[in-house]
Amino acid sequence: MSPWPNPAFNLKRTMPDKKILYVDDEPQALKYFARLFEDRFDVVTAESVDAALEYLSVHADQISVVVTDQRMPEKSGVQLMEQIRFQYPNIARILLTAYSELELAIQSVNEGGAFRYLKKPLDEDEMIGTLLRAQEYHAVLDERDRLLREKLSVLHRLVVMDRIRGLATAATALEGRLNNTWQALVAYMQQSPVKQRIAMQMEEISSLNMIAIARREAEMMVRTVERILHDTVAPAAGVNSKLSLPAWLQDFVAQRQAAAQDEDVAIRLVEPLPAASLTTDAGLLTRLLEILLRRISDMQDQPTQIEIAASVQDDAVQISAKGCFGDLDSGQIASLFAAAIPLQKWPIGLDMDLLSAFMIAHHLGGTLTIEPTAPNGPGLRICVPRTPPAVHNNEIDPSWFDTVYDSLEQWENEMLDA
Template identity: 30%
Template sequence: MQPFYDYKKFAMLYVDDEEKSLKYFQRAFGETFRVLTANNAADGLKVLQAHRPDIALILTDQRMPGETGVQFLEKARPVHPRAVRIMVTAFSDLNSAIDAVNTGAIYKYITKPWDVQELEVTLKRAMEFYIVQNDRDLLLREKLSALHKMVITDRVISLGVLAAGLGHHVRNAMVAVRTFIDLAPEMLHREQADLEELRHPEFWTSFYRKVQHKVKFIVDLLDGLDQVADSAHLSNEARVRLHEVIAECWNDHRGAFTDAGLNVEFQIPQNLPEMVVDHPKFTRLIHLLFRDALINLTSGNTLSIEAASVANEGPDENVVIRVSDNGPGLPADAVASVFDPFFLRADKPQEFGINLMACYFIVYHHGGRIDVDSRPDQGLTMNIHLPLAPKPLAAENDSEEFLSKVMINDRLWERLLSSN
């Protein structure tokens, strides 16, 4: 069975200084192909630049006033490297053919007068070659994108599990530190030590308060990791309205945003369908998004939160929450690391990327995903895709399965490099 190709999916450009040849070519092949024409190399280059995404084939006559066909193809090649190039001439010029192959990288060399049927077959094969090549490139880009997302997911999950595991041991050590700090004032009182007799009582009082604050910060951080990385199961499922949850969380952060001089815009339709979520975790997700904005945005910036219901493949339906700002943004090479717990988005060493890593975990546990887009000086945009009714994720308790997942990065890239 012959494969079906849409020969009008892409256009072909024919450059010839003879008007009759252009008209004849248009009349002979216009019904089968989309044909663009130009009567000199300069105009041909302008047409190519204007219609580059639509052009698959470039045909040109060799001997034209001004630039020759070889010279035109040489200029056209960097403009559209993927285009299939064909040389058409009425002269049997071997040197021109060699130059066309070497500098223009042509697909075929055709002499005039051409046979319409033979040329149509040649054009069809060339168009099929381009379509297959284009489809292959699209599939490869999709494959790379999918692998890239899998690698990011693997890294975030591995770091999260590692952080949660280490958190258990850090917490045990912090218990002793916190106990000592809490007991210090009482023990000083028992020892009948008078702070006023110390040389620098303000230093010890201030230092004591700072240590208490830092200990509380670490304990809260560990609590946050425990809440998002302890289990992939949704244990407190509830039906919620998105606008109500966001409004409830916003009330807790309104004052902080006002003090920071930040603006907030909401576009959450009240008629969105109900969502089935783990209510504590989902509420924490919204709180973390607000907290991340407070950390990374500066006075005058605006945080925008929008939502919409979109149809998914199959019977399922998703809600997409779009969180964007007009802050400093990130360079393209840093976007992949935005969920890394050790990534610093703002110049604040005390605030690592724990918040967004926790967001990633919560969304992942709800069967969703987060797409991030950012450019320097153009802000950060996160699109959070969540199913209305998440399906439970399989638990990964087996140590061999976990090690396999940790090593998946190398295997993914080995597959990619070994694939055709």
């Protein structure tokens, strides 16, 4: 005899935009549940825990309630609810069992976070009432999260705007010591990621209070300026000198091989090197390549090799540092932009010196480009003129403000679409 009551077909459908997922290893139980409630609810079924999780991996945003039988082969209903609890916490979870077990009921609440624990055979009216309340519970959680996202979005925008305002002020103050600092900041912002940055920022911001944020932002801005000064003004030779590109690169690699090997990194020059020369600030160019090597070394999680290659195109020299490991993922790319991203934690331990690298490259009249994927990456590429450009009195172009702050609008739109 079936444990299910006779199906009813004249019930009004409610909340049609969200589905009920019913999980049971018995085909007859799946069929009867669907027939019993499909006129009132949008019901989908799965014949096992694995099938349910596979469905949720694609359609979780369409599910408001999961109803699962307890006793199934391989994995139980409580195990399914426990996994849903951590992966999709807003989905309401209802456990069904044909047995009266107090210990199981307690387990379903403690481990699976059950919304309700019901016994078979089901009472139809009780099940309908339970499903309606479960859908309402799910809707309340979704609305709560929506309001929280809106609140955090506003806070997020304020924090990022404050950070960028600080960087803009720092770039202006550094114009007396470095050339093209605003162009460097614009290039830095243009290459920074968007979606990954937002996902990480929102998690961080939600755990902080405004006083902590303000204090930390002030500290981070001081650290950023100190970092830039340490990486730019301190190593600058102050005068331009003529360098033989092959000799300079060979000497650079030779001096850093031993230290690199201690970090399980081998540095290799890609031959042939162009027989070319350039006139530049040797101290700054050396520090620029050091930063590139440091950033690539920090990204590798196992022994690797960094290839340094050089080429001459027109009146410019291109130098690339490429790691011999997989393409950079979104988290690694986001981690390069610590100066513009107000975060406490990083997926990998990076500092804020990439902004210094942009400042140096533009001070020398060149550019810096991140190459996240093959064949040119993963790595970074610099391009500097063979002869130093004329230094002009750099007035801030109003369009640069638009370029930098346009990124804020893009981040906000991405946040609203998420």
